[in-house]
Amino acid sequence: MSYLYIKEILAAFTAWVVFVQVRNWLRWRSLNKWAAAQGCKEPPNVPNHLPGGIERYGFVIQLLLGRLKNFDFLDDNIRKRNQDMGCNTFRIHNAFNETILSTCDPENIQAILATRFHDFDLGPQRHKMFEEMLGHGIFTAEGEKWSHFRRQLKPQFARDQVSDLEATERHLNVLFKVLPEENQAGWIESVDLLPLLYRLTMDLSTEFLFGQSVNSQSNALYSLDSGNTSTTEALEQIAFSEAMQYAQEFIAWRFRIRMFYVFITKDKFKAACATVQNFTSRFVSLALSPDRKHVTETAKGKPKFTLIDELVKETRDPIELRDQMLHVLLAGRDTTSATIGWAILLLSRSPTEFNKLRSAILAQFGTENNPISEPTFESLKACKEITYVIYETLRLYPLVPLNGRFALKDTVLPTGGGPDRKSPIAVKKGEQVGFSTYIMHRRRDIWGSDADEFRPSRWEGRKLGWEFVPFSGGPRVCLGQQYALNNAGYVLAKLLQRYDQIEALDMVKPLKKGLAIVLAPGDGVKVRMHRASA
Numbered sequence: 161m162s163y164l165y166i167k168e169i170l171a172a173f174t175a176w177v178v179f180v181q182v183r184n185w186l187r188w189r190s191l192n193k194w195a196a197a198q199g200c201k202e203p204p205n206v207p208n209h210l211p212g213g214i215e216r217y218g219f220v221i222q223l224l225l226g227r228l229k230n231f232d233f234l235d236d237n238i239r240k241r242n243q244d245m246g247c248n249t250f251r252i253h254n255a256f257n258e259t260i261l262s263t264c265d266p267e268n269i270q271a272i273l274a275t276r277f278h279d280f281d282l283g284p285q286r287h288k289m290f291e292e293m294l295g296h297g298i299f300t301a302e303g304e305k306w307s308h309f310r311r312q313l314k315p316q317f318a319r320d321q322v323s324d325l326e327a328t329e330r331h332l333n334v335l336f337k338v339l340p341e342e343n344q345a346g347w348i349e350s351v352d353l354l355p356l357l358y359r360l361t362m363d364l365s366t367e368f369l370f371g372q373s374v375n376s377q378s379n380a381l382y383s384l385d386s387g388n389t390s391t392t393e394a395l396e397q398i399a400f401s402e403a404m405q406y407a408q409e410f411i412a413w414r415f416r417i418r419m420f421y422v423f424i425t426k427d428k429f430k431a432a433c434a435t436v437q438n439f440t441s442r443f444v445s446l447a448l449s450p451d452r453k454h455v456t457e458t459a460k461g462k463p464k465f466t467l468i469d470e471l472v473k474e475t476r477d478p479i480e481l482r483d484q485m486l487h488v489l490l491a492g493r494d495t496t497s498a499t500i501g502w503a504i505l506l507l508s509r510s511p512t513e514f515n516k517l518r519s520a521i522l523a524q525f526g527t528e529n530n531p532i533s534e535p536t537f538e539s540l541k542a543c544k545e546i547t548y549v550i551y552e553t554l555r556l557y558p559l560v561p562l563n564g565r566f567a568l569k570d571t572v573l574p575t576g577g578g579p580d581r582k583s584p585i586a587v588k589k590g591e592q593v594g595f596s597t598y599i600m601h602r603r604r605d606i607w608g609s610d611a612d613e614f615r616p617s618r619w620e621g622r623k624l625g626w627e628f629v630p631f632s633g634g635p636r637v638c639l640g641q642q643y644a645l646n647n648a649g650y651v652l653a654k655l656l657q658r659y660d661q662i663e664a665l666d667m668v669k670p671l672k673k674g675l676a677i678v679l680a681p682g683d684g685v686k687v688r689m690h691r692a693s694a
Contacts, residue, residue, distance in 0.1 A: 184257045187588070194570060195586030201578035203261070203585050204250045206241070212255030233416065233675055234561055234598050242599055249576025249585065260592045261573070261585070264600040266626035268573040268585075272565050272593060274634030276572075283566025283592065289414055293407045293433045294490065295483030310639070312474065313488065316369070316467045317639045323537030327373075328650050331363045334377040336658070339689075346691040350665060353504060353685040357497040358401060364647065365492035369485060370443045371466035376401075396439065403435035404490070408676035415562075437482060440489060444481045447472050488640075490677070495559050496644045498680040500651050503553040505671060506614045508664040508687045513549070513616060518656040520545035527692060528657040540649040548616035550648055554630035555607070556614060561598035561679050563632070567591045597629055598679075661690035 195201075209215050222228050231237075242248070242264065249263040263269065272280055287300040294300065298309035335356050340348050359376040367373035376397040410429045447468040467488065471481055507514045524543045526532035533539060540546060567587045577583035587593060604611045606627050607618065631638035638644075655662075665686045672682035 180257065191570060191586055191588050195572075198572055198586065199584055200572060200586040201583035202251075203576045203581075204245060204247055206245065206250055206252045208253060213253060214255055216254070232673065234596075234673060238562065238596055239599055239602075242596075247576070247581050248600075248603070249573070249581070258592075259588065260594055261587060262594045262596075263573065263576060264596050264603065265575050266600065266606075267575045269595050269597075269600070269629060270626040270633070271573050272595065273629070273632060273636065277634050277636075279567060279569055279571040279587075280565035280593065281568055283564070285566075289411055292430070293411060293436060294486050295437070295479065297483045297487030299487050299491075306636075309484065312471060312484070313467065313639055315470065316488075317643060323646065325536065325646070325650050327364060327367050328647050329654075331360055331367075331373070331377060332651060332654055334363075334375075334381060335360050338377055338381050342691050346693070348689045348691075350686065350688055353687060354497070354501050354681055355401075355684075357500050357685070358493065359397075360651075361493045361497040361647075362397075362401070364496070365489055366443070368492065368643075369467045369488055370447070371469065372446075399435055400439040403432035403439075404493075405676070407432040407436060408490075408494075408678070409674075412676045437486065440486045441478065441482050443468060443485060444478050447481065448476060448478065491638075491640055492643070494676075494678040494680065495638075495640070496647050498557075498559060498678050499550065499553060499644060499648045501681045501685045502557045503549055503648065503652060504655070504662065504685050504687065505664065505681055506553055506556070507549070508662045509667055510614055511661075511663075513614065514656075514662060517545050517549055517616075517652070518660065521653050521656050525653060525657060528654075531657075535650050535653045537646055540646060540653065543649075543653070544620075545616070546649045546652060547645075548619040549652065550645060551619050551628070552614060552616040555601045555628060556612075557673070557679055558597040558601055558630045559678050560630075560632070561675070562594065562596050564592055564594040567593060600627060601630075603627075658692060659689040660692040663688050 206213070241262075248265045249261070249268060252260045252262060254260065281302045282300065290300050296305075298306060298313060301309050338356060340351050342348050356377070359380060362376050363373045363378075374393075374397060379393050379397065407429060410426065410432070468481070468485060471484060475481065507517065520543060524532070524539065525535055567589055569589050571587045573585045573587055573593075575582055575584065577585040601607070602611045626633065631641040631644075665688060674680040674682035
């Protein structure tokens with residue numbers, strides 16, 4: 161009797177598989193007819209050595225088993241595949257009829273992000289990946305909900321908000337006090353600047369968003385001075401930073417194993433998400449308190465615009481407020497610190513570029529002890545050498561090196577098909593389209609034979625185009641890009657006024673990438689620095 165049941169189950173399963181395959185074949189046949197009418201041609205396909213390319217899941221298994229500790233996902237996987245294919249746009253056919261269109265063509269990225277913006281969205285997987293940590297906010301929202309969130313946030317990033325550097329100066333001075341003491345020759349022999357940069361941007365972001373800073377750098381300084389490193393505030397901030405870092409890395413790991421993420425969960429990840437959310441909820445509680453008062457004021461004595469106050473006017477739902485704040489806090493803290501960290505690392509390994517930038521900064525702003533003028537929003541933009549260094553940093557180490565969209569309908573990308581790789585390509589409804597700014601930013605046919613080298617002068621006379629999208633583009637372009645660029649430029653200017661030499665502790669080892677939600681230095685920013693003489 162049980163034998164009959166097994167036969168029925170196998171027959172039903174076989175019928176279902178046949179039905180799915182026939183339906184998929186008919187769907188592709190229909191798309192191909194439509195594509196031919198649009199003048200589209202097929203892009204190259206990644207060869208499958210086993211049915212459904214299941215050999216690629218060996219990589220996923222190794223990730224799950226933790227056997228790829230020193231594996232560079234961007235270079236050893238994503239970039240290598242592009243090099244093996246010998247083209248910039250191709251299609252991957254995976255098991256379960258899943259297809260992914262991969263591209264690093266500027267024309268296609270422009271179509272995805274701008275000209276055909278309404279043909280794509282983020283897709284359900286991204287929302288599910290981020291939901292446990294971030295809840296519901298601008299980075300995972302779609303349609304009218306996303307438009308609503310963006311309208312809420314946009315006033316926070318108006319020029320008069322992002323151009324105010326008073327808070328940056330104040331918090332940067334605290335960072336300088338936290339640095340190790342210099343020896344008699346004026347050298348700080350060893351310091352990892354990355355934790356200090358994380359605290360700097362945390363303090364800036366919380367003041368910028370909530371009207372008051374958590375002052376994590378000051379608390380760390382107080383703990384060091386007093387010898388008491390276990391204050392409640394200090395422990396909470398350390399726990400928050402560690403939880404945020406772990407949660408981001410875990411989410412990035414989930415993205416790499418794709419559909420299998422639903423089978424993987426960890427109590428540590430859940431605890432990290434709870435820590436991050438509880439920390440942010442404290443500010444929401446303060447904002448909802450009837451005794452809420454502005455702590456930060458403008459130079460004219462008026463309260464500064466703060467996002468939390470504006471959101472409270474629209475909703476008093478603590479969960480909605482927490483989620484929105486957490487989305488923006490994540491971006492404000494990590495993007496700026498990563499940009500500054502990468503820039504310092506690259507400059508510390510290139511004395512020629514360091515001296516070139518420092519000469520430009522001293523010519524425009526003077527030395528620390530003999531200043532000519534104070535860096536401002538306008539003067540930082542006028543100092544082209546700072547802009548070139550930041551652009552070159554973001555070219556080599558874009559904040560979001562991998563991105564993607566989900567096709568809402570049958571649509572077309574402008575290039576990559578046919579024998580010459582220049583014909584339009586049809587994209588099937590429901591198909592994933594992945595694009596890599598990391599690969600595009602290092603294409604030698606765009607940037608030259610030295611595309612992997614740090615050479616800020618390549619930006620002289622160069623106009624920005626779709627081959628350079630470190631802050632995305634189109635309607636979803638990053639609202640905070642000027643805030644990040646302004647603060648990064650200010651920190652670099654002040655740092656190079658203060659120190660006439662910054663050298664990496666390791667000048668030859670390949671820079672390790674920390675691939676979480678934001679691409680950050682994976683092994684810290686470990687340098688030695690020499691204080692400029694008076």
